[in-house]
Amino acid sequence: MLICTDSKSAVPREKVAYVFWYDHVKGWWEKKQDHPILYLFYEAMKEDLKREIQKVMQFLGKDLMEEVLDRILYHMSFDMMKENPTTNYKMAPAFLVEQGYSPFMCKGIAGDWKNHITVAQNERFNADYEGKMAGTTLWFPTEV
Incomplete structure (x- = not known):
């Protein structure tokens, strides 16, 4: 609900x-x-996950060995996270996440929204976004 x-x-x-x-x-x-x-964006992670993980490490004041970073990158790949029940919400109770309707993690393709909404719908969304987000400097990338 x-x-x-x-x-x-x-x-x-x-x-x-x-x-x-x-x-x-x-x-x-x-x-x-x-x-x-720290603000991270999905498109930036799709573009260069290692760079974004390094941003997190720098933000936290941490330094990791390259092997640890490589393991993090492996487990944070979209394919691995999509199969992991602790990250794909398969462990979440049905009243919180309706898995039958649509999986929590779909394709993992940045910009795939273009295959699902029309140009007119996108224009309406952009107008709505600009109106409701007026006064902020926040901008969301929509593709890689």
């Missing part, structure tokens, strides 16, 4: 399990002003 809230909602925001995606993302983006937060 997904509960969305907005300014007209009769349910106080602090009483719901989920909020609008825009509110969630903007809230965490704004927190970067006061807290050290």
Whole structure:
């Protein structure tokens, strides 16, 4: 069940399990002003996973041996994570994740959205995004 809230909602925001995606993302983006937060994007990980793992290591002030980094890269590959029940949500209770409708991890192809929505739908999404994300510097890459 997904509960969305907005300014007209009769349910106080602090009483719901989920909020609008825009509110969630903007809230965490704004927190970067006061807290050290590292933002990573799927497309960047698809482009160069090792570089992105190294960003995490640098952010955490850690240094790993090359063998450890190689094991991390292996286990973080999309194919490995898709088969791992601890990362593909197969272990999640059915009331949280409906596995029969669509698997949590689909294809792992950056930019595949172009095969599923029309140009007109993309234009509507972009207009909605620009309106709701106005005032932020947050930009999401959509392809590699």
